[in-house]
Amino acid sequence: MxxxxxxxxxxxxxxxxxxxxxxxxxxxxxxxxxxxxxxxxDALKRSIEGTKEGNAAIKSILDSHGEGVGNATCKGMKGLTKEAEEHVLDEEFGDDSVRDAMLISQYQRMAHYAITGYGTVEAFAKRLGDFENAATLEECKEKTMEGDLRFTKLAHASINEKAMAA
Ligand SMILES: [Fe+2]
Known part of the structure; x- marks a missing residue:
């Protein structure tokens, strides 16, 4: 359609x-x-909780428009998750810290994709006058950005240094 x-x-x-x-x-x-x-x-566990909250919000927004969550397959995220799993789980690393650095790089690709997704629907909601839902989506976007920043900080604070010393 x-x-x-x-x-x-x-x-x-x-x-x-x-x-x-x-x-x-x-x-x-x-x-x-x-x-x-x-x-x-811990950061990964918090991320899972945040994403669950985000999806609960999306579900209620869809509900407010008389829509269900549907059965779309996001091909972009499909590629990113496949890449993340291959790079982090299937590759061999000489040291765990190097795998951790790889994990952050893969995680952040997925997080940034979600951030752009929230930004887009927030902009559409505002243009359509769906202001309450726009505010919710903005909040989801900001929480995802804050979560992403935790990974940047971990990389800078310790993980990249450990990986360099490995
Ligand atoms: Fe998509």
Whole structure:
């Protein structure tokens, strides 16, 4: 079915983002066991909770428009999760800290994809006058950005240095 207007595009993008979040969480779940640094494991666990909250918000926004979450498959996130799993879980590393550094690089690709997804639906919501939901989506975007920053800080504070010394 053709997407005729911004409202329909908004709904389609919400459904795509919902699926992207589900896929990301399934992969992040696997990454927790691969992380050797406990702070990194904690950041991954917090990320899963944040993504679950984000999807609960998306679900209620779709509901407010009389829509379900649908069954979209986000191909972008499919590629990113596949890449993350291959690089972190299948590759061999001489030291756990190097794997941790790889994990952060892969995690952040997925996080940034989600951030752009939230930014897009937030902009559509504002243009459509769906202001309450726009505020919720902005909050989701900001929480995802804050989560992403935790990974940047971990990389700068210790993990990259350990990986360099390995
Ligand atoms: Fe997508």
């Amino acid at each position: 053709a997407i005729e207007n911004l409202k329909q595009l908004y709904i389609a993008e919400l459904k795509d983002l919902y699926d992207a979040n589900e896929q990301a969480n399934a992969t992040v779940e696997k990454l927790i066991d691969a992380a050797s640094c406990s702070d990194l494991q």
